[in-house]
Amino acid sequence: MERDIKVFNSGKFLGKCFINGHIHLETGLHIGSGKEVMEIGGLDYPVVRDPLTRVPYIPGSSLKGKMRALLERLEFAKKPESAWEAFFTREVSGGGRKLYHHECADINCIVCRLFGTIQGAGMHNNRPARLTVCDSFLDRKSLEKLEQVDTGLYLTELKFENTLDRLTAAASPRQVERVPKGSEFKFQLVYDQDEESERYEK
16 A cells, blocks of 8 residues: 655654663673873773763664664665665765665665655655664663772773784784673663554553
């Protein structure tokens, strides 16, 4: 059955669905932050921290970006007949290189429905994101547990790594800060409902 795009882009707001849970780390977690000061013997790759409490956290933008990337790969895998260039249509720049992600005008596309799309001028060509991903913070139990561990760093650990040049075999050591495995973060997703047909079960 064909649906009217005007219903989808009507701008109606009928409610919010809050999804709460925990992220359990199966391995150490590193989400980096930029270094403002270079220190001799300092960390090469520090983790992002709350500027007031100095507690590590997962930025909502990082989690949302990962969710979108994984969902795009899943949807692309469902369409073996679709060419890569036809699916990943949006070009953006990041980290000095070109990146591509999916955007389309299909009102039934789950990627664009959740994360929004910009297809051009006009209300019927653009859709705001329905999904908001909040910052995730360490839960109290994990915070108390990490405060009792002496690693030389506050609530984190240091991992030494080496990258090897395949041609010269030259080693390039680095120090990576990460949140230890077993830690848990509280997360919250907020989904905006704008269609009467949607129903949620508790």
